[in-house]
Amino acid sequence: EDQVTQSPEALRLQEGESSSLNCSYTVSGLRGLFWYRQDPGKGPEFLFTLYSAGEEKEKERLKATLTKKESFLHITAPKPEDSATYLCAVGGGADGLTFGKGTHLIIQP
Amino acid sequence: KAGVTQTPRYLIKTRGQQVTLSCSPISGHRSVSWYQQTPGQGLQFLFEYFSETQRNKGNFPGRFSGRQFSNSRSEMNVSTLELGDSALYLCASSPGQPSTDTQYFGPGTRLTVL
Numbered sequence: 001e002d003q004v005t006q007s008p009e010a011l012r013l014q015e016g017e018s019s020s021l022n023c024s025y026t027v028s029g030l031r032g033l034f035w036y037r038q039d040p041g042k043g044p045e046f047l048f049t050l051y052s053a054g055e056e057k058e059k060e061r062l063k064a065t066l067t068k069k070e071s072f073l074h075i076t077a078p079k080p081e082d083s084a085t086y087l088c089a090v091g092g093g094a095d096g097l098t099f100g101k102g103t104h105l106i107i108q109p
Numbered sequence: 110k111a112g113v114t115q116t117p118r119y120l121i122k123t124r125g126q127q128v129t130l131s132c133s134p135i136s137g138h139r140s141v142s143w144y145q146q147t148p149g150q151g152l153q154f155l156f157e158y159f160s161e162t163q164r165n166k167g168n169f170p171g172r173f174s175g176r177q178f179s180n181s182r183s184e185m186n187v188s189t190l191e192l193g194d195s196a197l198y199l200c201a202s203s204p205g206q207p208s209t210d211t212q213y214f215g216p217g218t219r220l221t222v223l
Contacts, residue, residue, distance in 0.1 A: 031209045043113075043199050043214035044152075051209075087152065091209055096142050096154030096165055 002027045006088050006100035013078055013107050021073040021103045023088030032091040033071050035064050037084045038102070044087055047073075078107045110136060113215035115200050121221045127188040130218045134181050134202030140164075141183040142212060143175060146197040155198075158183055159206070187220075195222045 005024045013019055025033065032051055036044035048057045050066040057064050061082065063074040073086055085104050089097040114133045122128050134141050143155040154167035158177035175185040181202070187194055197219050201212035 031206075032211075034211065036214070041219075043216045046211055046213055049211045089152075096144070096157050096167060097152075097212065098154070099144075099152035101151045 002090055002098040004088055004090055004098050004100035006086075006103050008103060009101065010104040011106070013075075013105070015079060015107055015109050016077050018074070018076045018078070020075070021086055021105070023071040023073070023100055024069060025071070025088075025090045026069075027090050027098070030090060033066055034089045034091070034097065035071070035073055036087040036089065038087055039084050047086075075105070078105075080107045080109050083107045113200055113202050113213055115198075115215040115218050117218060118216065119219045119221075121223065122190050123223050124190055124192060126190050127186065128190060128220060129184055129186050130198055130200075130220075132183045132185075132200030132202075132215060134183070134200075135213055138202035138204050138213075139181055140203045140205060140210070140212075141177055141181065142201045142203075143183070143185050144199045144201065145169075146199055146217070147195075152199070155185065190222045192222050195220060 003026045007022045035047040038044045048064040053068045055066050061076050065072045083106050085102040087102045089099040116131045140159045142157040144152045146152045157165045161177045172188045177183045197217045199217045201214045203210040203212045
């Protein structure tokens with residue numbers, strides 16, 4: 001059974017204070033690792049897809065990296081509008097995407 | 110290009126009733142997946158359709174069912190509603206196989222069961 005664990009569950013940062021969110025996974029055969037951002041009352045918004053260990057992708061203040069056991073979402077000099085819940089998911093076998101519980105990020109001005 | 114649309118956005122039902130939710134995928138996308146999101150369990154996979162065929166099903170009771178039409182639009186149905194079915198139901202579409210292709214989510218349907 002595929003499993004995804006995200007840490008920390010919640011994170012409060014000052015504006016400009018960089019940090020990283022962790023996504024640890026176990027899957028029989030990784031077919032893709034996905035990062036999403038979700039704002040309250042809305043559907044998840046796609047951020048990144050990673051397919052193989054060593055792969056990195058960047059978008060504005062966000063950078064996602066992937067190893068064989070975990071992925072990190074690095075947030076550099078965050079702004080208040082980066083506040084959201086960040087979700088990690090893996091595609092493996094026959095159970096669609098398996099999601100972690102998410103990291104609730106708050107950026108204080 | 111228009112995103113994934115879901116209707117209705119909000120729904121209030123009573124126990125024992127049934128409900129049908131609708132999803133229109135991004136134009137050209139052939140795969141539609143459904144998820145249930147609750148505060149306690151997070152996002153859980155319900156089922157996945159590709160070219161009108163159910164390809165995978167999550168660990169939910171038979172009260173949850175779905176279908177996909179030839180235009181890729183999808184519906185899910187929940188019969189004999191229970192209080193625990195209150196959740197945000199999310200639909201996602203992807204061009205091909207959902208486990209490898211990026212899935213794009215709609216805004217969700219908020220279902221409240223009284």
